[in-house]
Amino acid sequence: MKMMTCKEASHLISAGRECPLSRRERWGLRLHLWLCDNCRRFERQVRFLGLAMRMLARRTETDASGPELPPEARERIRQALYSGDGADR
Amino acid sequence: MTQVEADKDSPEYWLDDHGGALYRYALARLRDAHRAEEAVQETLLAALQSRDRFSAHSGLRTWLIGILKHKILDQFRRDAREIPLDDPDPGPDDEDAVVASSFRADGHWSSRLADWGDPEASLENGQFWVVLQRCLDLLPKRMARLFVLRELQEEATEQICQEMAITPTNLWTMLYRARMGLRQCLDRNWVGEARG
The missing domain is CATH 1.10.1740 (Rna Polymerase Sigma Factor; Chain: A)
Known part of the structure; x- marks a missing residue:
């Protein structure tokens, strides 16, 4: 089997975050990673980016002093919710 | 009631x-x-x-x-x-600048990737989140949104995966570019800075 390039390996590392790789892709990638320090770093970085995204979202959603629903939007939603066929239907 | x-x-x-x-x-x-x-x-x-x-x-x-x-x-x-006009869908072969500059013609990385050391330590640093937001803002909007949503989807992975396989857009290419872009941006603006 021909050794995959770093570019191909980086595509598989990324795609593998979304969907399971085929057995052939998995083995090819494993072999490449075993020999390639740079791609091992890339894989760690990609994993770290995922962690950072999850933490970023958690920071935003739990930050009580964070962004507030703008007053105009709040009013618009109130209208949509509670006027006409509102809560006491 | x-x-x-x-x-x-x-x-x-x-x-x-x-x-x-x-x-x-x-x-x-x-x-x-x-x-x-x-x-x-x-x-x-x-x-x-x-x-x-x-x-x-x-x-x-x-x-x-x-x-x-x-x-x-x-x-x-x-x-x-959907493919909005202002954020076109990448074809699988048309390279974006980040990807092109990251690899040599023979498919090797064009330079050694920086060691991010203990990246978890970055998560403790308030400035890191500012840089990360800025790096996300540099990506095309739809690409950033899809990437964030994708990484945050804990559930229904298999279902999403099957759906992705039949989406007409190059979702994988977009997510790949998002990762490559963010990686390079953090390399330049965070890891480099942190190291002085």
Whole structure:
């Protein structure tokens, strides 16, 4: 089997975050990673980016002093919710 | 109206008690104030229509967030399918600049990747989050949104995966570019800085 390039390996590392790789892709990638320090770093970085995204979202959603629903939007939603066929239907 | 609905959970308080939390949850994922407002409105309307299905022991907030999650998932699907003019879909072969500059013609990395050391330590540093936001803002909007949503989808991975396989857009290419772009941006603006 021909050794995959770093570019191909980086595509598989990324795609593998979304969907399971085929057995052939998995083995090819494993072999490449075993020999390639740079791609091992890339894989760690990609994993770290995922962690950072999850933490970023958690920071935003739990930050009580964070962004507030703008007053105009709040009013618009109130209208949509509670006027006409509102809560006491 | 059923008796399971305690007074404090009465729909007239939903917007005041939970609007802010729903908004922040949506904003963290959709990265767009207008879309987040719409998601909150859709969520509360849907909740109002199906409020008979709410059972108090699950907690109102949890129930509302559950509905919001579905709305966000719908948004992800729409995003993945539609190709807006201002953020064209990449063809699999047309290289973007970051990818092109990252590799040599023979497919090797063009330079050694920087060692990010203990990246978890970055997570403790407030400045890191500022840089990360800025790096996300540098990506095309739809690409950033799809990437964030994709990384945050804990559930239904298999389902999403099957859907992705039949989306007409190059979702994988976009997510790949998002990762390559963010990686390079952090390399330049965070890891480099942190090292002096």
